[in-house]
Amino acid sequence: xLLAVAQGQEPATLSGAELSRSAAGDxxxxxxxxxxxxxxxxxxxxxxGLPVLINLNLIIRTDGQIRLRxxxxxxxxxDIWEDQYQLDGAGExxxxxxxxxxxxxxxxxxxxxxxxRQAENAEKNLGGRITAKLTLLTANQGRExxxxxxxxxxxxxxxxxxxxxxxxxxxLNSLISLLxxxxxxxxxSESYAANLTAKPAVKEE
Amino acid sequence: MKPTAxxxxxxxxxxxxxxxxxxxxxFAFWVFLLIxxxxxxxxxxxxxxxxxxxxxxxxxxxxxxIHNYLDMEVGSTISRDxxxxxxxxxxxxxxxxxxxxxLSPGTEKGQAVLTVIVTERRWPFFQFKSGYNELDGWYLSPxxxxxxxxxxxxxxxxxxxxxGDRISGARLGYYRPYxxxxxxxxxxxxxxxxxxxxxxxxxxxxxxxxxxxxxxxSELALSINGNSGIPRFFSMKLSxxxxxxxxxxxxxxDNEERAAPGVLLPPLENPYxxxxxxxxxxxxxxxxxxxxxxxxxxxxxxxxAVFQEDSILNRDLKYSRTVLDLRRxxxxxxxxxxxxxxxxxxxxxxxxxxxxxxxxxxxxxxGYVDRSQNPLGYASRMTLSSAELRFPLSARLxxxxxxxxxxxxxxxxxxxESTTWNFSKLKTGMGAGVRLRIPVIGILRxxxxxxxxxxxxxxxxxxxxxx
Numbered sequence: 001x002l003l004a005v006a007q008g009q010e011p012a013t014l015s016g017a018e019l020s021r022s023a024a025g026d027x028x029x030x031x032x033x034x035x036x037x038x039x040x041x042x043x044x045x046x047x048x049g050l051p052v053l054i055n056l057n058l059i060i061r062t063d064g065q066i067r068l069r070x071x072x073x074x075x076x077x078x079d080i081w082e083d084q085y086q087l088d089g090a091g092e093x094x095x096x097x098x099x100x101x102x103x104x105x106x107x108x109x110x111x112x113x114x115x116x117r118q119a120e121n122a123e124k125n126l127g128g129r130i131t132a133k134l135t136l137l138t139a140n141q142g143r144e145x146x147x148x149x150x151x152x153x154x155x156x157x158x159x160x161x162x163x164x165x166x167x168x169x170x171x172l173n174s175l176i177s178l179l180x181x182x183x184x185x186x187x188x189s190e191s192y193a194a195n196l197t198a199k200p201a202v203k204e205e
Numbered sequence: 206m207k208p209t210a211x212x213x214x215x216x217x218x219x220x221x222x223x224x225x226x227x228x229x230x231x232f233a234f235w236v237f238l239l240i241x242x243x244x245x246x247x248x249x250x251x252x253x254x255x256x257x258x259x260x261x262x263x264x265x266x267x268x269x270x271i272h273n274y275l276d277m278e279v280g281s282t283i284s285r286d287x288x289x290x291x292x293x294x295x296x297x298x299x300x301x302x303x304x305x306x307x308l309s310p311g312t313e314k315g316q317a318v319l320t321v322i323v324t325e326r327r328w329p330f331f332q333f334k335s336g337y338n339e340l341d342g343w344y345l346s347p348x349x350x351x352x353x354x355x356x357x358x359x360x361x362x363x364x365x366x367x368x369g370d371r372i373s374g375a376r377l378g379y380y381r382p383y384x385x386x387x388x389x390x391x392x393x394x395x396x397x398x399x400x401x402x403x404x405x406x407x408x409x410x411x412x413x414x415x416x417x418x419x420x421x422x423s424e425l426a427l428s429i430n431g432n433s434g435i436p437r438f439f440s441m442k443l444s445x446x447x448x449x450x451x452x453x454x455x456x457x458x459d460n461e462e463r464a465a466p467g468v469l470l471p472p473l474e475n476p477y478x479x480x481x482x483x484x485x486x487x488x489x490x491x492x493x494x495x496x497x498x499x500x501x502x503x504x505x506x507x508x509x510a511v512f513q514e515d516s517i518l519n520r521d522l523k524y525s526r527t528v529l530d531l532r533r534x535x536x537x538x539x540x541x542x543x544x545x546x547x548x549x550x551x552x553x554x555x556x557x558x559x560x561x562x563x564x565x566x567x568x569x570x571x572g573y574v575d576r577s578q579n580p581l582g583y584a585s586r587m588t589l590s591s592a593e594l595r596f597p598l599s600a601r602l603x604x605x606x607x608x609x610x611x612x613x614x615x616x617x618x619x620x621x622e623s624t625t626w627n628f629s630k631l632k633t634g635m636g637a638g639v640r641l642r643i644p645v646i647g648i649l650r651x652x653x654x655x656x657x658x659x660x661x662x663x664x665x666x667x668x669x670x671x672x
Contacts, residue, residue, distance in 0.1 A: 061316045171332065172333055176331075
C-alpha cells in the first residue's frame with residue numbers, strides 16, 4: 001500500500017518501478033507509476049491554488065558503483081481561471097483539462113536516460129534507485145524575507161495634483177518578526193522511492 | 206502695410222522663438238502619437254461566480270472589515286484582477302501579519318470559493334519613511350508609530366515625526382475607513398511643521414545663491430475620501446491653519462539675515478489664520494504603479510481659502526487654487542512605453558507666496574534647480590508638460606521593469622497674471638535617465654538633464670518615477 005509519509009520518515013514505495021534498456025542500446029528507460037503524486041493532500045493543495053513541487057532523482061548503478069545521477073523537477077499547479085492543470089518541468093509545459101488526464105500522465109511515467117551500453121557482464125548488474133519528493137508549498141514558505149525586500153512600498157502624492165511626493169515606507173514590524181520570530185513550519189512534503197533492477201530490453205517508442 | 210509675424214518668411218522669424226515653437230510642435234506630435242492608439246482597449250477576461258467567502262484566522266478583526274477591503278459580493282462575478290487587487294488592498298491595510306487569498310473550485314463548474322486566511326498583528330505598527338517632495342526636498346521619518354485596527358473595526362491612530370532638507374514637523378492622525386458602513390473614509394489630522402522656502406535673487410539659479418525663508422504652520426484637517434464605487438473618484442478636505450512667516454531671509458551656511466521684500470511677507474500680520482476647503486476628483490487606471498505601461502492618471506482639484514477677517518486693511522482676503530494634472534501611459538512598440546504628463550495650475554493673485562506655484566527640480570522641470578524657474582514670490586500660473594520614452598535595459602532580468610531607461614523632454618512655465626505668456630517663454634529641458642528598482646527602497650531614479658538652449662548638464666537623483 002502506498003502511503004504518504006511525513007518529512008524525515010522512510011519514503012513510501014513507488015509502484016511499478018522498472019528499468020530497461022532500449023533495443024537501440026544507448027538509452028535506459030525508467031518507468032514508474034506516479035499516481036501517488038496526486039494523493040488527497042496534493043489534490044487539496046492544488047485546488048486551493050497552491051503549487052506542488054516534484055523533485056525526481058534517479059541513480060544508475062553497475063556493479064554496485066554509481067555511474068549516473070539524473071534529476072528532474074516539476075511544478076504542478078491548478079489554474080482555476082482556465083480550469084486546467086499545469087505541469088512545468090524539463091523546459092516543457094503540459095496542460096491537462098482535468099485531473100484524470102493528469103493522473104494518466106503520471107500513471108505510466110517514462111524517463112529516458114542516455115546510458116551507453118557497457119560490457120555484457122557489467123550490464124547484468126545494472127540497477128538503480130528512483131526517489132521522488134513532493135513539496136506541498138504554502139503561500140508563506142520562504143516568502144517573508146523576499147517580500148520584505150522586494151515588495152517595496154513606494155509612495156506618491158497624497159493630495160492628487162498638488163505636490164509630487166515620491167518616497168518609500170518600510171514596514172519595521174515585518175523586519176522585527178523576520179529576525180526574532182520562530183520559524184513557522186510551513187512546508188509539508190511527501191517522499192516516495194523504489195529500487196530499480198534491469199528488465200529485458202524493450203523497443204524504444 | 207507692414208507684414209505680420211505670420212506673413213514673414215521663416216528665415217526672418219526670431220531664431221529662438223522658432224526653435225521653441227518647433228520643439229513644442231514635436232512635443233505635441235509625440236503626445237498625439239502616444240494617446241491616439243490606446244484610447245480604447247478591449248480585453249477578454251475570464252470570470253467566475255463567487256459562491257462563498259470564508260474567513261479564517263481573524264480573532265480580533267470584525268469579518269465585515271475584511272469584507273470591506275475585499276470589495277466582492279457573494280453571487281457576483283469575479284476576475285483574476287479583482288482577486289489580485291483585493292489581496293493587495295488587504296495587505297496594504299497592515300492590519301495583519303500575513304494575509305492570503307485562496308480560490309478553490311465551488312460546487313459547480315464556473316463557481317469558486319474564496320478563502321481569506323489572516324494572521325492578526327498584535328503589536329503597534331512601526332514604520333520608517335523617506336522620500337523626495339517637490340516642495341520640501343528630501344525628508345525622513347525615522348519612526349512612525351501607528352495603532353491599527355484598535356477595536357477590530359479598522360481604525361488607525363498614528364503619530365509620525367518628519368525631518369528633512371527643508372522641513373521638520375510632527376503629525377498626529379486618526380483614520381476611520383468605511384465610515385458608518387459607507388464608501389467613505391474619514392481622516393482627522395493635527396499637524397505642525399516648519400518649512401523652508403527657497404527664493405532666488407535676480408539672475409541666481411544655483412542652490413548656494415538661494416535664500417531660505419521659514420514658514421511655520423499648524424493645521425487641523427478633516428478629510429473625507431471615497432474608497433470604492435463612484436465615491437473613490439472624489440476627495441474632500443476641510444482645514445484650519447495658523448501660519449507664521451519669518452520676516453527675514455537667510456542664505457544656507459550664512460548667519461547674516463536680510464529683510465524679506467514685500468512680496469515675501471504674509472498678507473496679514475503674523476500669525477494669521479485661514480480656513481480652507483479642498484475638493485478633488487481623480488482617476489487612476491494605471492496597470493502598475495511602479496512601472497505603468499498603460500492607463501491614465503488624472504486629477505482636478507480646487508481649493509478655496511478664507512483669511513481671518515481684517516476690516517482695517519479692507520483687502521481681498523480670499524483665494525482659490527485650481528490644479529489639473531493628467532498623465533497617460535501607452536505601450537508603443539514591444540516593451541517601449543510612452544508616458545506623457547500635462548499639468549496646469551492657477552491661483553488668485555491675492556494668495557501668499559507659499560501657496561503659489563514653482564518650477565524646476567527632479568519632480569517637475571528637469572535640467573533646472575529646485576523651484577528656480579519662477580518669479581520671486583512664486584507664480585500664480587503654472588504649466589508643465591513632460592514626455593518620456595521608457596524601456597527595459599536588461600533582457601536577462603525576469604522582471605524587466607527592475608532596470609529601465611528613459612528619454613525625456615520637459616517644458617514648463619510659471620508666471621504671474623501681469624506677465625503675458627507665449628511659447629517663446631517656455632523653459633524646456635531634455636535628457637536621459639535610468640530607473641533601478643532596488644530592494645527595500647524601490648525605484649531609484651537618476652536623470653541627466655540638459656536645459657535648452659544652455660545645455661549645461663544637471664544630474665537629478667530621486668525616488669520613484671517622475672510621474
